[in-house]
Amino acid sequence: MENLLKTVFTLNGKRVETEVSPTMTVLEMVRRNFRLTAAKEGCGKGECGACTLLLNGEPINSCLKLAASLTESDSLVTVEGLENDELMQSVQSAFVNEGAVQCGFCIPGMAMTSYSLLKQNPNPTPHQIKQALSGNICRCTGYRKIEAAVSKASENRRSSK
């Protein structure tokens, strides 16, 4: 049996402490130890983006990062941590309104990546949207509706200001 390691970091704005095995990924930790199950494991090897979380404000493939590598200065955010965030709400409504959600498996990762893009660049071009989403795979929608949803979220944000 593997030894458990204590890890301390900030999760969705709160300082937390948990025990992880040396081989546990950040994705497994948020799902198992914290029951935050929005992020999904698709490929488990950094190719599909279904596990995207924000670490210190940047999107990461959480299936590739070891939980034991988190430190006290790290701040991890999951989709659940953004449920009252206006920008995330506007991304989620645009996905629904544009018909960009089918089975839903990829959507938490897509929403995280889109959120991070719009946070850094509130007015992205279609090319920038495509580029930002290039690490997120969807088996259902063919991407056009997802890209349209991100454009719409950006448009809605501009018109609400």
Ligand code: FES
């Ligand atoms: S599950 Fe992490 S990139 Fe696919």
Ligand code: FES
């Ligand atoms: S909606 Fe099914 S994988 Fe994207």
